[in-house]
Amino acid sequence: MNKLLTTVSAALVSALALNSAVAHDQVPGDKQDSPIVLQGGILHTVANGVLTDSDLVFEHGKITAIGREVSIPDGAEVIDISGQHVYPGVIAMDTTIGLNEIEAVRATRDAREVGDVHPEVAGHIAFNADSEIIPTVRNHGITHAQVAPEGSLVAGQSSLMHLDGWNTQDALVSAELGVHVSWPRTYVINTWWERRSAEQQRKANKEARQQLMKVFADAKAYYDAKQADLAINVDQRWEAMLGLFDGSKKLYVHANDKRQLEQAIDTSQEFGFELVLMGARDAWRIADKLAELNIPVVFGSPYGLPGRDDEGYDQDFSSPARLAEAGVNFAISYPGYWDVRNLPFAAGNAVAFGLDQQQALTAITLKPAEILGVADKLGSLEVGKSASLSVSEGDLLDPIGQKLTHLYIDGRKVSLSSRHTELYEKYRQKPSE
């Protein structure tokens, strides 16, 4: 009894301590109430190439003019950004930002529900808008993040969040984008930590595949029953998957091996799912097919170590270039949470290994916007789109270039401070001995 009490109170204490520790101090920006003119910058529009020495105007959170001779609206704040670069907000796909705070501390993890099949859970529900992680990520020009639950089979649904919110609802851009599935393994591995024999592994792989196919079949039966107006009770799991069958939700399949990718394609064709391949390390092996079927790929290993001993050291570095060459519709992600801030540099690394620089930028801005269904608002610098953009003294994709001077999300001026800059400032003031 005593022990239980102590445990509970200890838990409370630590929860309190953590809450106070994880609430960051950056105040979300005010709603844009007057026009802003960014004057004389190098505009990486993504949609229409690079415009040098150009201006960009935005009002009420939307871009209203782009060009060399724009008229300055009354009451506009004019900011001289001569020689600086303007980029559309980077959209990080495949993240657990806001769900995970400290990986090793279980109480701060909210990404992985128990069980194999939980399509009903949605990423935005537990999104912590006050996560200390968020400012450190957006300070690299990342304005939006797809937040996806994790799981062993059917993980849940992802949501698109902007990174300057007061709370979950405020930060939510788009809920329930689609259902995320970790595709069952299709191969066997030989390492000391895999204690199952090849035979046992094959059996387990097969069973997981069967389980997944049953999930789709059951969800389909539920959908069909609903379509036929049968009197059925609500099943939250299948309810969450209805959108897959009417085309309102996408199926995000997390898989790397060629055979997994092929199975995911076959299954999606069978059920008529709109498929997005996540991770997709082997996508280059079936690049022509992916291009032909126009299946979007979110390549998740831009800094990957080769997946197999016989692959070249630069296999993953050069995969984006190969996908581009084959005409695959692809984005680049850097899955994770705190380290997502390196996404622009990971895209830059793909340039070192053959990817066109504009395509690299597109792969972290417009392509994610298209895949997430928000390209009408985000992903490029175009009139009518959201004023979610960054201004950098140098190249956003290069650590020796990137230096953010301004960051806007829907026209709101976003603080560039973070837990990191604050601790930096604090300890710069520590007197020397």
Place this chain on the structure above:
Amino acid sequence: MKKVHQLSALTLAVTSVLTASVVADQTSRTNGMRDNTPSLTAIQNATIITEPGKSVSNATLVIENGTVQSVERNNRAPAGARVIDGTGYTIYPGFIDPYSSYGIQASAEQERSETPIYNNEREGGNAANDAIHSQKNWFSEFKTNSEDANKWVSQGFTSVQSANLDGIFQGRAVTVSLADKIPNDVIYQSTAKHFGSFDKGSSQQQYPSSLMGSIALVRQTLSDANWYKSSYGKQAHNQPVEFNAALDSLTTIGEQGIVFKVSDEKSLLRADDVFDQFNVPSVYVASGYEYARLDAVKNAESDLILPLNFPAAPEVEGVDGHLDVDLADLRHWERAPSNPAMLANAGVNFALTLHDLEKSERFWPNLRKAVKHGLSEEQALAALTTTPAKIAGIEDKAGKLAQGYMADFVMVKGDVFADGTIQSVWLQGEENELVSRDEVDFVGTYRIDWNGQEVAVEIKPGAGLAGEVKVGDKTSALRHVESDTESLSFVTDLELAPAGSWRFKLEPEAQDAFAVTAVSPEGDEITLQAQMDVPESKAETTNETGSVEYASELTFPNVAYGLNGLPERQDVLIRNVTVWTASEEGILEETDVLVRNGQFSAIGENLSAPSGVTEIDGAGMHLTPGIIDEHSHIAIEGGVNEGSEAVTSEVRIGDVVNPDDIHIYRSLAGGTTMAQLLHGSANPIGGQAQVIKLRWGTDANIMKFDAAPESIKFALGENVKQSNWGDNMTVRYPQTRLGVETIMRDGFQTALEYQQRKQAYERMSRLERSKVAAPRPDYRLETLIEILNSERFVHAHSYVASEILMLMEVAEDFGFTLDTFTHILEGYKVADEMAAHGASGSTFADWWAYKFEVYDAIPHNACLMKERGVLTSINSDSNDLQRRLNTEAAKSVLYCDMDPHEALKMITINPAKQLKVDRYVGSVEKGKHADFVLWSHYPLSAYARAEQTWINGRKFFDRELDKQHQQTVKKEKNALIQKVLAAGDDAKEGAKDGYKPAQPTWHCDTEHDFWLDHFTGKGHQHGGQH
């Protein structure tokens, strides 16, 4: 495989299997009638191989009372002997397996305790570690077991060396005959070799939990045995020297030697280093991979015991099969059968064993395969007889056929190394027939003259007897086909008058002539004659040696992207390159760099090219010193942590460097040329570190950079107090940062007191020393003394401010300087204090939030430390980041405007200073090692790509060559896959787990029990963070 010819079978004297006990045991009483059957036996007309390379034909082997009486060349049998006709037979000395557990009860497999066990149960003066059983003399537990013996006997073996194969020092083996008699009669050598391995086996104790821990334990134990030898009976500092049966048994290991099982050729070399140090003669139970490092194995100058567990081919049949198989495994599938021949031709002595064979019946097919791959029959026979006899300590009684030797031999119809059949195995003069000598092989076609009409009966080869009968065009099958030594009988339907089921019996009369008895459907018996067509023996080409062609390359290491040898040292002049000197000179544009004799010999403008120097156009490129990583865990084998106990300063990463790790090559491709391989962070005082140069294509010792002073890993915080390891790991001291401090102080205090005892002993007179034992040499404490003497430098895993201050205070109290705090993420909070102490800092560029103690980590850390005067570097602690430390260093430019050249210094000259090797490497300066990288672009940029990476004037990476290499890997792999596919079902024969398991990516806190995984298959692991 009944290939016994009929004629000889017919003419052989019929002998019954001798059932009497030839050598009566001497101490048992006889109940009932005594057995006094005479045992004098002579086998005549045989070819007798008396020992490898010595053959006598038409000879007689005379045996009596279990021993060989003589080998008579004149082919005469002594009067009164039983005579056996050995025409057509070859007699070999009985085969000896020097590595087995025959007749010894194996250790029971038991569930591991969920909570860790740090001390073992003490009984009978055993060792303090539960993996050491050296006091065991396995003869005392030996029991004959004829059923188990059959595994060996059926393959021609007559004796084995045996022990319980469990633990690190396993005790002394016993060499026994496989005869089915009481132990008293079959024990040939009661105290044979010590047995051992690096695997702690069934031990429940935590220590050792890694390969390096096992190596350290072997070293300490052998040292203890030496100490015990000179100390037992004397007074130690606190009491008389204890009785220790385990050490006592090891005091004579230098004379007896050890048979030591290793997992691969690299561990063979590791073991050999240790045993050489203590002058312990060693024999290694090898892995089959020795061919991959043949020269080094040869230089070990030890005998080997080779299992013949050639692997089954990897599965490549599926259209995606190539995705799951590595070139390295395909190569091994092709090369494994050549291993015995390669060793033999290199002059390495070895014996063969059934050990590790899934099925003992695979032994002969595999040995014949080895012969086909170039092993000579004489070498093979030596590996089965004289060599194992020597290893098992029975060379005076077995392994040869000569007077006085045991009558242990094998009778083979034909050549046992080609297609012969082992007919019988004689154990101490008793015959065990595997195939009856009288057995008649009826396979063939019999032509029966049936009143002028030919009736052809065909008996087909194969497992069961089957066949058909042909009369004219009509064929019908035989039923109820039976045979014994004298006749063949069957039933078949014939349309001969009268039609119906006929019964037949065939009996041999003369060579190829048979009497046929047929009974008609009506019951009439007819007698006929049959002539047999002897089937033509399939001419097997098993004796063609060395004719096997290989599709695989043999490289160093023998994996994809391996090299043919050390790259050649070149003198080069790089022209018009932008040089980042990492020295006072800063960045020099359009400069020439001359490399000669592995060093930078000139840096300047418009250098003249000496003759014989290759010029490289460096225009547009950047040249930097090779990147140096202060904190790496690549190229480590068998566990990165000996995290079992809180202090393990005796273990050495240098013992387990893995030159086969592909990450060496991948890191070269990212510009890294030197790395400090650190022990993990699972305990406060970890193991000794090893600085290497990334010399891909060499062996472990060549990779080691000997000029680097010794160093060691310490660790602080969450990992050492086991914060994230679950509820079971909560009993080891320390569990708090408070305890981390005290255990370190106590460790150093212990070391000081140990040193004082040693010094006191040094001062003693000879008389005093005759009564007082020398302090027991303790490698753990010796290492700590090196730290106290500033001969070994500490690199401490550290995160938070308090623990950094704590450790510096401990160091100051004990009079040494803490060298480097590694991945010190809160260094920025205590930079002034570090600078005052003289400690340097190595940090991650931007890692944080993966655990609570890194929640205050900031990417400005490097700048703040540097600004406050701390020597600062950026480390990887990751096989991924080690490939791109250039852009990690760039993050200090990004976050806090560090000067780019200063940023580059953080991955070159600064870590060189931290490792105290800056005299040799770390900058582009005249006289320093020519370790450098040519970059395609500004080297701190995301767009930079390493084009070439050089170490000591040798080019270890070249992007253009790599492109070609990627193609050749693909081509060679395809050729090998073709070979597997062409081999069909033959390729499926072999060991199912015959390949090396992949080594994992080690992290700082990858803390799992390496051995536990092996033994119980129920491992558990913590980690994945840093």
